[in-house]
Amino acid sequence: MTVVFGVIFAVGLLALLAALFAGEIGEIGEIGDDGGLPFMSLTTLAIGLFGFGAGGLGADFVGLPTGVSIGVGAGAAVVLVGIFRGLLLPYMLRQQSNSHFGRASYLGMTGRVELPIAPDGWGEITIVDPDGARVRLKARSEEPSTLAAGTQVYICDLDAEYVRVVAIPALD
Known part of the structure; x- marks a missing residue:
């Protein structure tokens, strides 16, 4: 034994x-x-x-x-x-x-699209968390057109896998 x-x-x-x-x-x-x-x-x-x-x-x-x-x-x-x-x-x-900051703390933050986000797919955004660390997140959008890389976005919702973003209109 x-x-x-x-x-x-x-x-x-x-x-x-x-x-x-x-x-x-x-x-x-x-x-x-x-x-x-x-x-x-x-x-x-x-x-x-x-x-x-x-x-x-x-x-x-x-x-x-x-x-x-x-x-x-x-x-x-x-x-x-x-x-x-x-x-x-x-x-x-x-x-x-x-x-560490949880995903819920990302609500209301702004970020930048790194991988384009198609209306029926997903892409990737980066944000800077409150400690100054760069965070990469999988993202979806309800926008009617593809969000190109470099587009500024606002995180309006999140689920277990994705953050939901909307484009921030450029100020001219």
Whole structure:
């Protein structure tokens, strides 16, 4: 059973490292988005595997029976997931929301078309956020004609994928 716990521990550890370096920790995009478990993300699953493997491996090394080792592993997984979901994740998300601007803050901002926006398609605009960073956004427009590159636009609405823009008439 030691080998099984060791493999689960290694898989959990590798998944945690991958989530750390790939940036999945704390992101939206949970398994529950399609009707699954609403509290489960890939990072949470990795933490559970890591906790189960570590707890079971530790109990196995101490010499506890297999059934008890499985229980200890499950308990360790529940505790680690609880700590992550209940304490660490909300803290990290609060820090992120304090240091970055969300999409809703783009409403009312002006920008410039980078990739032309056809009436029936999408293009790309750039804006400068309140910190002075240049942000590229996918955009749509209800304008009757194509918005050419360089056109000044106003962000009037947004959805999950696009910002909706209208052209700003040039002052002559």
